[in-house]
Amino acid sequence: MSDWEALRNEFPLLDRYVYFNACSLGPLPLRGKAALAKYAQDWDEQGTPAWFTTWLPLLERYREKVGELLNAPAGSTAIAPSVSVALTTLASGLPLPPGRHTVLIGELDFPTIGHQFLSRPGLEVEFVPSEDGMTISPEAFAERIDSRTALVATTHLFYTTGYLQDVRAIADAAHAAGALCLIDGYQTCGCVPIDVAAMDCDAFTGGCLKWVSGGPGNAFLYVRPSLIPQVRPQGTGWFATRDPFSFTLRELTWADDARRLETGTWAVGCNYAGLAGLELVLEVGVANIQERLRDLTGRILERCDEAGVKTFTPRERSRRCGIVTLECDRPEEVEASLHAEGVIVDSRPGRVRLSPHWCVTEEELERGMDLVLQEVQSVSRS
Numbered sequence: 001m002s003d004w005e006a007l008r009n010e011f012p013l014l015d016r017y018v019y020f021n022a023c024s025l026g027p028l029p030l031r032g033k034a035a036l037a038k039y040a041q042d043w044d045e046q047g048t049p050a051w052f053t054t055w056l057p058l059l060e061r062y063r064e065k066v067g068e069l070l071n072a073p074a075g076s077t078a079i080a081p082s083v084s085v086a087l088t089t090l091a092s093g094l095p096l097p098p099g100r101h102t103v104l105i106g107e108l109d110f111p112t113i114g115h116q117f118l119s120r121p122g123l124e125v126e127f128v129p130s131e132d133g134m135t136i137s138p139e140a141f142a143e144r145i146d147s148r149t150a151l152v153a154t155t156h157l158f159y160t161t162g163y164l165q166d167v168r169a170i171a172d173a174a175h176a177a178g179a180l181c182l183i184d185g186y187q188t189c190g191c192v193p194i195d196v197a198a199m200d201c202d203a204f205t206g207g208c209l210k211w212v213s214g215g216p217g218n219a220f221l222y223v224r225p226s227l228i229p230q231v232r233p234q235g236t237g238w239f240a241t242r243d244p245f246s247f248t249l250r251e252l253t254w255a256d257d258a259r260r261l262e263t264g265t266w267a268v269g270c271n272y273a274g275l276a277g278l279e280l281v282l283e284v285g286v287a288n289i290q291e292r293l294r295d296l297t298g299r300i301l302e303r304c305d306e307a308g309v310k311t312f313t314p315r316e317r318s319r320r321c322g323i324v325t326l327e328c329d330r331p332e333e334v335e336a337s338l339h340a341e342g343v344i345v346d347s348r349p350g351r352v353r354l355s356p357h358w359c360v361t362e363e364e365l366e367r368g369m370d371l372v373l374q375e376v377q378s379v380s381r382s
């Protein structure tokens with residue numbers, strides 16, 4: 001088991017706030033701060049040679065660590081600046097089964113998933129409804145998958161309810177009907193152990209912004225190795241080619257591995273912090289982080305139940321991880337008042353969202369929840 005108190009020293013922000021918004025932006029660890037300073041130093045000291053001595057090797061290590069996080073084989077992961085960009089590349093590049101034009105998306109999924117496919121001519125998007133507003137069963141996906149379905153695209157864990165989907169069951173249903181399956185794991189990377197082979201998804205995207213504490217600019221994607229040779233993104237760049245430094249203009253020869261999903265020059269400063277976050281989380285152990293978060297969110301649910309505040313998050317331990325959402329009339333007001341009281345939360349339409357960092361102490365959790373419940377109840381009375 002991890003020494004959460006010792007680890008807490010890595011995150012100075014936690015001394016200033018009760019941090020209940022790790023699923024939006026993970027706090028900067030000391031080693032991430034040092035990595036950003038090192039980026040400036042490498043740039044300043046070396047100039048252009050930094051690309052070859054330091055930056056390209058750092059990007060290679062980043063891809064390897066992403067592979068470790070996802071249990072993905074070498075050459076199957078690529079770097080992207082954001083999950084939206086990763087999804088754009090996948091939406092245009094995945095070899096969808098011919099003659100099929102429907103993409104199925106869960107109605108609780110993050111908007112950018114819908115946007116990728118709504119923006120693509122020739123595709124029809126259908127949304128799988130949620131009966132309880134909190135979950136969508138794999139059976140609900142399975143019932144709607146048919147011979148028109150090209151792709152099922154959904155999130156691993158719903159950002160507004162914290163429900164952890166059984167994505168293996170969804171992938172199995174997609175494959176049984178001849179469709180592909182794409183998973184957005186931005187809300188599980190770093191807090192739920194991921195094994196893309198066991199998940200049996202065809203593509204996966206995620207990033208380090210949230211539970212990995214690696215900051216923005218650190219998204220990534222994975223494609224099933226056997227599909228990579230058929231992936232032909234319609235938006236690309238010279239760093240997706242087999243040999244970028246051949247400066248070939250008149251022909252496009254894709255990289256043989258997942259680098260064919262990358263585009264142009266990377267925002268390498270971001271990747272310094274991303275790599276630091278990845279190394280930290282892998283050292284602590286994603287399974288340990290998951291158990292810790294399930295303890296914390298379990299206690300948040302108990303506190304809400306005791307106070308009679310409605311929540312939208314499953315009680316079942318195995319179906320949740322780091323997010324709990326509470327019903328709230330004026331969530332932006334609550335968010336602002338809590339900020340003034342030293343508690344950072346997030347608001348979504350009709351809800352306050354709580355996602356404690358894994359180093360939040362039990363004492364902070366209780367103190368933070370006293371304030372959260374007080375504010376939520378006071379806006380619903382006024």
Ligand SMILES: Cc1ncc(COP(=O)(O)O)c(C=O)c1O
Pocket residue numbers: 024081082083084085110112155159184185186187207219
């Ligand atoms: C599940 C999920 N997918 C995608 C996104 C958007 O990612 P990006 O801003 O990197 O495109 C978010 C952002 O919170 C998210 O929670």
